[in-house]
Amino acid sequence: xxxxxxxxxxxxxxxxxxxxxxxxxxxxxxxxxxxxxxxxxxxxxxxxxxxxxxxxxxxxxxxxxxxxxxxxxxxxxxxxxxxxxxxxxxxxxxxxxxxxxxxxxxxxxxxxxxxxxxxxxxxxxxxxxxxxxxxxxxxxxxxxxxxxxxxxxxxxxxxxxxxxxxxxxxxxxxxxxxxxxxxxxxxxxxxxxxxxxxxxxxxxxxxxxxxxxxxxxxxxxxxxxxxxxxxxxxxxxxxxxxxxxxxxxxxxxxxxxxxxxxxxxxxxxxxxxxxxxxxxxxxxxxxxxxxxxxxxxxxxxxxxxxxxxxxxxxxxxxxxxxxxxxxxxxxxxxxxxxxxxxxxxxxxxxxxxxxxxxxxxxxxxxxxxxxxxxxxxxxxxxxxxxxxxxxxxxxxxxxxxx
Amino acid sequence: xxxxxxxxxxxxxxxxxxxxxxxxxxxxxxxxxxxxxxxxxxxxxxxxxxxxxxxxxxxxxxxxxxxxxxxxxxxxxxxxxxxxxxxxxxxxxxxxxxxxxxxxxxxxxxxxxxxxxxxxxxxxxxxxxxxxxxxxxxxxxxxxxxxxxxxxxxxxxxxxxxxxxxxxxxxxxxxxxxxxxxxxxxxxxxxxxxxxxxxxxxxxxxxxxxxxxxxxxxxxxxxxxxxxxxxxxxxxxxxxxxxxxxxxxxxxxxxxxxxxxxxxxxxxxxxxxxxxxxxxxxxxxxxxxxxxxxxxxxxxxxxxxxxxxxxxxxxxxxxxxxxxxxxxxxxxxxxxxxxxxxxxxxxxxxxxxxxxxxxxxxxxxxxxxxxxxxxxxxxxxxxxxxxxxxxxxxxx
Numbered sequence: 078x079x080x081x082x083x084x085x086x087x088x089x090x091x092x093x094x095x096x097x098x099x100x101x102x103x104x105x106x107x108x109x110x111x112x113x114x115x116x117x118x119x120x121x122x123x124x125x126x127x128x129x130x131x132x133x134x135x136x137x138x139x140x141x142x143x144x145x146x147x148x149x150x151x152x153x154x155x156x157x158x159x160x161x162x163x164x165x166x167x168x169x170x171x172x173x174x175x176x177x178x179x180x181x182x183x184x185x186x187x188x189x190x191x192x193x194x195x196x197x198x199x200x201x202x203x204x205x206x207x208x209x210x211x212x213x214x215x216x217x218x219x220x221x222x223x224x225x226x227x228x229x230x231x232x233x234x235x236x237x238x239x240x241x242x243x244x245x246x247x248x249x250x251x252x253x254x255x256x257x258x259x260x261x262x263x264x265x266x267x268x269x270x271x272x273x274x275x276x277x278x279x280x281x282x283x284x285x286x287x288x289x290x291x292x293x294x295x296x297x298x299x300x301x302x303x304x305x306x307x308x309x310x311x312x313x314x315x316x317x318x319x320x321x322x323x324x325x326x327x328x329x330x331x332x333x334x335x336x337x338x339x340x341x342x343x344x345x346x347x348x349x350x351x352x353x354x355x356x357x358x359x360x361x362x363x364x365x366x367x368x369x370x371x372x373x374x375x376x377x378x379x380x381x382x383x384x385x386x387x388x389x390x391x392x393x394x395x396x397x398x399x400x401x402x403x404x405x406x407x408x409x410x411x412x413x414x415x416x417x418x419x420x421x422x423x424x425x426x427x428x429x430x431x432x433x434x435x436x437x438x439x440x441x442x443x444x445x446x447x448x449x450x451x452x453x454x455x456x457x458x459x460x461x462x463x464x465x466x467x468x469x470x471x472x473x474x475x476x477x478x479x
Numbered sequence: 480x481x482x483x484x485x486x487x488x489x490x491x492x493x494x495x496x497x498x499x500x501x502x503x504x505x506x507x508x509x510x511x512x513x514x515x516x517x518x519x520x521x522x523x524x525x526x527x528x529x530x531x532x533x534x535x536x537x538x539x540x541x542x543x544x545x546x547x548x549x550x551x552x553x554x555x556x557x558x559x560x561x562x563x564x565x566x567x568x569x570x571x572x573x574x575x576x577x578x579x580x581x582x583x584x585x586x587x588x589x590x591x592x593x594x595x596x597x598x599x600x601x602x603x604x605x606x607x608x609x610x611x612x613x614x615x616x617x618x619x620x621x622x623x624x625x626x627x628x629x630x631x632x633x634x635x636x637x638x639x640x641x642x643x644x645x646x647x648x649x650x651x652x653x654x655x656x657x658x659x660x661x662x663x664x665x666x667x668x669x670x671x672x673x674x675x676x677x678x679x680x681x682x683x684x685x686x687x688x689x690x691x692x693x694x695x696x697x698x699x700x701x702x703x704x705x706x707x708x709x710x711x712x713x714x715x716x717x718x719x720x721x722x723x724x725x726x727x728x729x730x731x732x733x734x735x736x737x738x739x740x741x742x743x744x745x746x747x748x749x750x751x752x753x754x755x756x757x758x759x760x761x762x763x764x765x766x767x768x769x770x771x772x773x774x775x776x777x778x779x780x781x782x783x784x785x786x787x788x789x790x791x792x793x794x795x796x797x798x799x800x801x802x803x804x805x806x807x808x809x810x811x812x813x814x815x816x817x818x819x820x821x822x823x824x825x826x827x828x829x830x831x832x833x834x835x836x837x838x839x840x841x842x843x844x845x846x847x848x849x850x851x852x853x854x855x856x857x858x859x860x861x862x863x864x865x866x867x868x869x870x871x872x873x874x875x
Contacts, residue, residue, distance in 0.1 A: 352853065352862050388853065388860045390691045438862075454864035466859065 085129055097382040098253045100133065100146040105246045108150075108239065118238050119158035126150055130471045139398045139433075141348040141356070141385045146253075148386065148468045150246060155465055157241040252447065256380030257282055259447035261289035267376065267445070272297040272340045275373075277329070278304030278358045279313035280345025282378045286445075287343075288320055298323040300339060302332050304360060306404040306430065329360045336367040346379040348396075350389045351460055353438030353453025355379075356396055359431050365440035374442040381446050384456065386464045392435035402428030530822035532593070532634035532771075533842040535586055536703075536731070578604050578623040579630055590705070594640025594806045595677045597627060601644050602670030605663060613652045613662060620648060633822035633842075635772030635780060639809045644670065680804040680857035681706050685713040688767075688802060688855045692719055696764040699724045699756070699792075702782035703733035704769020706802040708740060710855075711767075715744045722747040724759055728782065730826040753784055757791045766792045770803035773856075774811045775870050777848030777863025779803065780819065783841060789850035798852035805858045808870055813845045 088103050104126055111125045130147035137143065260282055268274065268290040274297055276283050287299065299317055301324055303310035310326065317324045327335055336342075342364060348356040355361070355377055368375040389396060405428055408415075414426035438453040448459060581603045585596035604623045610616040624641040631637060648666060684706055692698070692714045700707055700723055714721060723741055725748055728734035734750060741748045751759060766788060770779040779785070779801050789799050813819050824842040832838065848863035855861075858869065 351860070391693060454862060457862060457865050458868070 085132060088133070097142040097146050097380075098250055100143050101150070101246060101250045101253060103133075104129065104147065104150045105243060105250070108154075108242055108246065111239075113239060119154055122154050122239070122242065123151055126154065127471055134471055139396060141387075141396070142382055144471065145348075145382055145385050146249075147471055148464045149249060149382070151468045151471075152463060152465045153245040153249065154242050155467075157245060158238060161238055161241065253380065253382050256382070256447045257285045260378050260380065260445055261285040263445055263450065264290040265293045265295070267341070267343075267450075268295050268297055270296055273300065273338060274298070275300040275302070275332070275336065275339040275342045275364070275368075276313070276344055277302040277310065277332075277360055277364050278307070278344075279309035279316075280378070282345045282380065283343055284313060284316055286378055287317065287322065291320055291322060298325065300325045300327055300335055302327055302329050302360070302364065304358060305329055307358075329363070332364050333367045333370075336364075336371050336373060339368075339371075339373055341374050341376060342368045343376045343378065346377050346383060347433055349377070349379050349384050349444065349456060350392070351386050351457060352388055353441060353444075353456045354389055354392065355436040355438075355441060356389075356392060356433050357436055359434045362434040362436050362440075365436045369440050375440060376443045376445060377436075377441055378445050381448055381459065381463065384446070384459055384463065386460045386469055389435065393431075396433065396435070398432040400430045400432050402430055405430055530633040530824060530842055531631040532637070533731075533822055533824045536733075578627055582627055582630075591674070592677050592705070592804070592806075593634055593636040594643070594804075595674045597637050597640040598644045598670050598673045600627065601641065602667050605667050605670070611659065613659060616663065617648060617652060620645060632820050635809045635811070636807050639772065640806055642810075643806055644673075677804060677806070680806075681709045683857040684802050684804065684855045685709045687860055688800065689714060689717060689719075691765070691800065691853075692721055694720045696721045697724060697762055698722070699726070699760070699763045699766045699788070700737065701726045701734075701766070701768050701785055701788050702728050703731075703737045704802065706804065707767050707769045708737070710802055711741065711746065712744060715746050722749065724749050724751055724763060726750075726756060726784065726788070727752050728784065729753055730824060731782075733782075753787075756788050760791050760795050760797065763792070763797055766797060766799045768799070768801055770801050770807055771843060772809045772811070773801075773803050773807050773854065773866055774809055774813060774845070775867050776812055777851070777854075777866040778813070779846050779851065779854075780811075780813070780843055781846065783844050786816070786844040786846045786850075789846045793850045799846075799850060801851055801854045803854060803856055805856045805869075808866060810870060816845055819843075819845065 084103060084106060088099065107125055107129050108122060111122060113121045126147065130144075130151070133147060134144045264286045268287075272295075274287070276299065290297065299322055301310045301314045301317070303326060305328070314324045314326045344357060344361060344364070346355045346357050350356065357377075365375050367373075402415075411426065415424045415428075417424055441453045444451045444453060444456065446459070451459070578600050582596055582600035585591060585599045586593065588596075601620060601623060604620060605616065608616060608619050610619055624645055628638050628641055647669070651665075652662065688710045692710075698711070698721055700711075711723065723746055725734045725738045725741070727750060728737075738748045738750050768779070768781055768785050768788070770781050772780040774780060792799050811819065822842045823840040826838055826840055848866075851863050853860055853862060854866065861869075
């Protein structure tokens with residue numbers, strides 16, 4: 078474990094540039110270095126990942142992608158464990174049928190408990206639903222003990238679980254890396270001839286999306302809102318011109334004036350919440366409101382690693398980051414207004430520089446993810462596919478008697 | 480019953496002929512296997528058939544009204560008179576056991592949810608049944624469940640609870656490795672456990688909603704819902720600072736009872752008359768209501784006045800949160816307010832009303848999903864669109 082601890086520490090210090098991919102790679106090394114016992118291996122892996130995940134999330138709660146990846150990996154572990162268990166039970170049933178001479182009762186009991194346990198395991202993986210409301214709460218710890226019989230069986234299963242999980246995490250990393258391409262593939266369906274697209278700030282997903290449409294010989298124009306105070310819209314405008322796209326640069330305040338000439342708004346997101354709300358760079362809410370007022374479709378591009386299973390209850394405050402005022406003001410000119418020594422000891426001029434905006438789901442027309450295009454009210458389905466209900470709160474429980 | 484024409488004069492003429500016949504059909508048909516004293520529509524009130532569900536709720540939570548007292552007196556005297564006629568012929572009642580009686584007993588407890596009472600009554604049916612095979616047991620249960628549902632057609636959680644239990648029985652009765660007795664005892668055990676599930680459900684809902692109640696917020700509450708009470712109780716225990724605006728909730732005046740309970744918890748409460756909701760809506764941060772039933776569209780059916788409050792809240796951009804247990808999900812899809820079966824409650828105005836003045840006595844309304852923000856259920860926090868998904872999964 079000391080190796081992993083060192084890895085985690087370096088990761089935490091560099092969390093400013095943390096990306097989903099780095100989180101996944103870190104968790105992969107945690108899993109591969111984790112020594113698993115023979116029984117309840119999934120539990121051991123889950124605990125190890127939760128322990129690291131807790132630290133990662135606590136270090137920067139606003140960076141939601143980190144938490145998302147931790148939960149994805151936990152879900153992967155549970156899924157792989159379940160598929161291995163059901164496979165093992167299938168084999169066990171065959172073997173139980175074959176030797177029916179002695180211990181008829183024991184075999185009967187084993188088959189009964191195995192079938193019940195498989196059903197129970199199935200229901201633990203699915204979130205609680207109306208169907209399972211009346212059923213017994215399953216005993217999760219009993220799963221590997223009752224079903225695994227031979228010693229050879231056990232060791233092969235232990236190797237297999239880690240191997241399967243690491244393979245699945247590799248697939249996850251692959252998905253994260255290629256999400257831009259998968260989203261860009263859908264560009265041709267949404268951008269048609271002679272359209273005017275509006276975007277704000279700069280997002281790699283959006284630029285790849287636009288380039289892909291350009292490749293397919295669509296002719297369109299782009300309005301880029303500069304995205305104060307970081308002015309990343311300027312960089313995007315340069316890139317677009319380099320690719321031969323007709324671009325118009327406007328200030329954020331001019332969005333409302335220009336929106337009536339726009340056919341579609343395409344933006345990226347920092348995170349997508351479970352209710353379909355979007356955490357996006359500051360200024361996005363006013364673009365969304367302007368688009369709604371003029372009935373312009375507001376399309377959000379987001380890779381599936383940005384999908385967060387939490388419901389926002391105060392996103393403007395809790396999921397926001399306040400950045401340095403120097404991005405707004407030149408300190409040299411305003412230093413006397415911001416003096417703590419004058420008057421009552423608190424400066425008269427406060428500068429607030431939030432990094433993110435919350436766009437409520439009713440303003441979003443369409444989400445384009447690497448899994449296709451969806452309605453905001455459909456987001457919960459993708460969440461049910463990618464995450465387990467047990468992992469919403471990533472906390473290592475104090476285990477009594479494992 | 481289909482009052483669609485704008486010409487109320489025509490309607491009035493039709494009503495005079497149609498109404499007496501209607502009132503007969505509104506009361507449940509008197510089947511031979513159900514003892515009549517427990518009929519929720521006493522013969523006294525033929526013209527104004529009453530919803531037993533809302534009557535019971537008023538008994539639990541509302542302030543006692545004079546006409547409620549009069550009716551209960553009627554029912555009591557009649558019960559004494561016809562007490563000897565309880566044994567009637569018919570399948571299960573031949574054993575002097577009526578599922579309706581059982582249900583009523585359970586329902587009297589104020590802390591018990593309708594659906595739990597229904598499932599406990601069905602468990603009692605299993606216990607008293609003499610069936611020897613699962614098929615027989617299922618048929619008996621189906622009959623009992625149907626009689627329960629037809630006894631009070633207005634209660635959604637009763638119907639939903641019965642359906643849920645029947646589904647569970649049908650799904651699990653096909654397990655081959657069980658013999659009949661163990662299956663039977665398992666069913667009884669699960670039914671008894673359901674009471675715990677329901678109680679746990681309230682706790683889960685309370686925990687999920689804690690994050691949404693922040694310090695210094697003002698919550699508007701309508702109607703007396705035990706789930707919402709649990710939510711507010713837990714928030715008060717977690718030392719959150721909030722205040723509650725409570726509507727009076729005519730005609731049950733359940734808001735008064737709620738205000739009492741909240742005052743006991745030292746939560747600042749302010750009572751409003753129902754018409755004052757729009758007046759105070761701008762100082763409200765969120766609206767919290769319970770639900771009598773959650774329908775397939777994602778909307779809710781709740782005490783009369785909920786739709787009004789949701790409309791006002793929506794127009795002022797205030798979130799409307801619903802706290803409902805998952806067994807209240809029902810397979811209904813009302814297209815408008817009148818699309819559900821009527822559930823009528825008599826309203827006591829305090830002064831006599833001339834008989835040619837009509838009174839709107841419906842006890843509940845339907846709030847469409849676009850006015851609701853989130854539903855807190857024991858299945859998790861859901862947006863209204865998730866509800867139909869859950870229901871489809873259940874009945875697929």
